[in-house]
Amino acid sequence: MSARELFKAAGARFSVRRVAELLAEEGIEVMPLKGALLLETVYAGKLRVISDVDLLVRPRDYARAARRLGQAGFSELARDRDDRSRTLKGPLPCVVDLHRWLFQRHLFRLRTDALFARGRPDEALFGTRIVLPDPRDLYAHLLGHFAKSRFGRGHGAKLAELDAVQAHHALSAPVLAAHLRATGMLRVATYVLGRSGSASARALLDALEPGLVDRSVVESVRPLLERRRAGALSVVGVHGLNESLPRASLSLASHLLGGARRRVLPV
DSSP: OOHHHHHHHHHHHHHHHHHHHHHHTTTOOOEEEHHHHHHHTTTTTSOOOOSEEEEEOOGGGHHHHHHHHHHTTOEEEEEOTTOSEEEEEOSSSSEEEEESOSSSTTSSSOOHHHHHHHOEEESSSSSSOEEEOOHHHHHHHHHHHHHHHTOOTTHHHHHHHHHHHHHHTTOOHHHHHHHHHHTTOHHHHHHHHHTOOOHHHHHHHHHHOOOHHHHHHHHHHHHHHTOSSOSHHHHHHHHHTSSSHHHHHHHHHHHHHHHHHHHHSOO
16 A cells, blocks of 8 residues: 555544544444445455445434534534435544444345344454444445445446455355345345356355346346436336335335435425
């Protein structure tokens, strides 16, 4: 890494530590996600530049966490339509994305309280107490994030990231497949892994054993997900990858309701 890249990596580490320390004063636990976590584990000592850090707190702590950060000098830049996360700018090197859920309500089954229950406390990685996610949940989150983010030309790097996480944590295909099924991510995994040509992706897809209906659903929503421009149909495609038609209808309805509420009651 160059000196500038090392500085940015150190900035991400410091940002996680400082937020965790601030929230610990309120008895709130923090779980680092995605880039900030990968930087210290999978990509330790390797090039990876990030400008924001994603942090998860329990839903019951979310409003209190945002209020505490506001008292510490953070201001809100944006929030999701369902307020599952808020982007906060404060006296830190990195912008903070504070989450209470990983995905929109009813989309997949990666519930925050379950994530914390499966996680483990750690004080070494960031120099203060945080909760590390179960590696299976880290992988599942990256899968779902890939599907909803519509990565274009950079999708190869994101697919390789999945392989890197699986290899770093020595996650066997049968164990990972069982977890993806249990968390309602069979169809989204079938879609994402189908875009990868890696041996580990093929092995995991075989272990998942998607049925005819699952594969048919994935193929039916694929054109919606891979449209050149994001829009309402792309959103339908993401929810179509939920574990069943009833769950897909529920999560899509929740998404639409969140948008309507946001228009009626703007922040």
